[in-house]
Amino acid sequence: MHNQSSIEELTCLDKLRIQVGWTYRGEKYKGEAKRNRSHVEVHFLSSWSLSNFLLVMQLVIRRYHHSDKDAVLTLFGSCAWEFVHPCFHNAMTSPLYVTITLALCVAGYLLGSVLGAVTLQGIWVGLVYYCCYEAFISFTRERLRTDMQDIPGNYLSRPDDCFWVAEAEVDGRAQIMGIVAVVAQQSETERYGTLLRMVVSPLCRRMGVGFRLAQTVIDFSKERGFSKVMLETTSPQIAAVALYKKLGFRHVLSYSPFGVFKLARVIIFRMEKHL
Ligand SMILES: CC(C)(COP(=O)(O)OP(=O)(O)OC[C@H]1O[C@@H](n2cnc3c(N)ncnc32)[C@H](O)[C@@H]1OP(=O)(O)O)[C@@H](O)C(=O)NCCC(=O)NCCS
Numbered sequence: 196m197h198n199q200s201s202i203e204e205l206t207c208l209d210k211l212r213i214q215v216g217w218t219y220r221g222e223k224y225k226g227e228a229k230r231n232r233s234h235v236e237v238h239f240l241s242s243w244s245l246s247n248f249l250l251v252m253q254l255v256i257r258r259y260h261h262s263d264k265d266a267v268l269t270l271f272g273s274c275a276w277e278f279v280h281p282c283f284h285n286a287m288t289s290p291l292y293v294t295i296t297l298a299l300c301v302a303g304y305l306l307g308s309v310l311g312a313v314t315l316q317g318i319w320v321g322l323v324y325y326c327c328y329e330a331f332i333s334f335t336r337e338r339l340r341t342d343m344q345d346i347p348g349n350y351l352s353r354p355d356d357c358f359w360v361a362e363a364e365v366d367g368r369a370q371i372m373g374i375v376a377v378v379a380q381q382s383e384t385e386r387y388g389t390l391l392r393m394v395v396s397p398l399c400r401r402m403g404v405g406f407r408l409a410q411t412v413i414d415f416s417k418e419r420g421f422s423k424v425m426l427e428t429t430s431p432q433i434a435a436v437a438l439y440k441k442l443g444f445r446h447v448l449s450y451s452p453f454g455v456f457k458l459a460r461v462i463i464f465r466m467e468k469h470l
Contacts, residue, residue: 275335355379
């Protein structure tokens with residue numbers, strides 16, 4: 196439910212005008228919200244208490260079209276960076292890594308000098324940062340180079356797969372605000388869907404777009420008779436984990452593959468929701 200807090204979320208947006216719909220005492224209204232320097236104007240609402248309203252951004256969730264390709268690739272490509280720094284911060288502030296950093300500092304000093312201490316510490320910190328970078332940026336680059344290059348071929352050519360975009364009208368122009376895909380999988384005992392490529396633009400987070408995209412996947416999977424929806428996400432993706440939990444997904448497996456993921460202290464969570 197998006198009530199007054201949704202309006203406060205809008206104050207984060209710069210130069211964004213959004214068509215809104217709301218209900219007041221059971222009646223439906225339409226209007227426009229826009230950010231105006233320091234506050235949000237919601238037309239027709241100024242003298243009424245905002246807490247009485249249920250605000251919903253006008254949003255369309257539809258199948259991917261060829262013409263969406265550039266916007267979809269830009270949105271997908273831009274989200275990886277937001278996890279590199281939190282991942283690095285999380286790793287370097289863990290008790291184990293603080294100990295290793297201090298130990299290397301002392302060892303470098305004893306073996307050489309202050310320069311030795313700085314060099315050893317620098318190599319270690321650089322290695323951890325590289326692993327955080329690789330864990331997120333390499334994965335995204337690889338996807339952009341492979342399956343995302345041919346979305347119709349990889350996600351729309353079989354009837355039980357799909358790729359959706361969330362489109363909203365911003366300043367009179369339709370813009371892609373989110374994406375998600377589902378791919379049908381067959382195990383020995385069941386047929387299920389895997390949710391992939393979920394991203395919502397930072398411009399409209401916490402406004403229910405991710406929830407609606409994930410719900411679209413769940414509804415589609417139910418229609419197709421899948422037994423469950425499965426997905427994988429990672430420990431720095433805190434918003435995603437919270438979203439999936441809210442939708443009733445449960446952890447079924449946590450692992451950290453050897454290599455960059457292990458060194459970056461990234462845990463992969465497998466989650467699933469039975470339908
Ligand atoms: C994860 C993501 C898709 C969520 O999209 P969103 O549109 O902001 O999510 P919603 O507004 O629908 O939020 C639904 C619920 O998820 C949870 N949630 C979403 N963002 C959250 C955050 N930053 N912190 C805590 N919980 C959060 C809340 O329970 C929220 O319900 P509430 O607003 O009523 O409290 C978005 O943050 C995103 O694109 N992140 C980067 C890419 C990513 O991590 N993708 C997942 C790949 S597996």
